[in-house]
Amino acid sequence: MRGRSPHPRCSRLRSGSRKNATYTAFREVGRVIRTVQLLRYLSDAPLRRRVTAATNKVESFNRFCRWIGFGNRGGVADNDPIEQEKAMKFNALLTNAVIFHNALDIAEIVRQLLEESREIAPEEPAHVSPYPTERINRFGEYSTHELGIQPEAYDPELDAGFTPLREQDLPTAGFGQAA
Numbered sequence: 001m002r003g004r005s006p007h008p009r010c011s012r013l014r015s016g017s018r019k020n021a022t023y024t025a026f027r028e029v030g031r032v033i034r035t036v037q038l039l040r041y042l043s044d045a046p047l048r049r050r051v052t053a054a055t056n057k058v059e060s061f062n063r064f065c066r067w068i069g070f071g072n073r074g075g076v077a078d079n080d081p082i083e084q085e086k087a088m089k090f091n092a093l094l095t096n097a098v099i100f101h102n103a104l105d106i107a108e109i110v111r112q113l114l115e116e117s118r119e120i121a122p123e124e125p126a127h128v129s130p131y132p133t134e135r136i137n138r139f140g141e142y143s144t145h146e147l148g149i150q151p152e153a154y155d156p157e158l159d160a161g162f163t164p165l166r167e168q169d170l171p172t173a174g175f176g177q178a179a
Contacts, residue, residue, distance in 0.1 A: 064131040068095045102130045107158050122162040
């Protein structure tokens with residue numbers, strides 16, 4: 001199979017020649033699909049809210065990743081693709097570890113509120129962001145007296161009696177919304 005050239009029709013499509021009728025037809029079909037999607041987006045307010053909420057969550061995550069990768073302003077100073085990938089993977093690992101720790105803290109706070117007989121609506125935790133930066137000391141405080149202490153096991157279950165939210169019940173205000 002090595003050395004075989006692609007089918008001639010595929011080669012012509014790949015070349016992007018405006019004279020090629022098949023290329024032009026596919027380009028126009030793509031434009032029609034894009035126009036239909038844009039019109040659907042403009043006419044459907046719930047779709048716009050969902051897209052905006054999802055976009056804001058992704059932007060919050062990316063902002064948090066940049067904040068975590070504070071060295072060299074989060075940039076990768078090496079042109080070696082392997083070193084770039086390593087830096088990105090280390091940043092992702094550290095970001096996920098901090099998010100995991102924040103999620104454990106949020107779950108513990110919910111448990112404490114439930115123990116105090118406080119009622120928590122299912123949508124309330126949905127408004128809490130796992131990306132807070134205020135109480136995180138990126139430069140750290142290094143203590144060696146705790147090295148021999150075994151950490152407590154965490155409880156991944158949060159028995160709050162919540163029922164899963166359906167897509168149409170998801171809140172549209174709060175975390176993930178544009179200001």
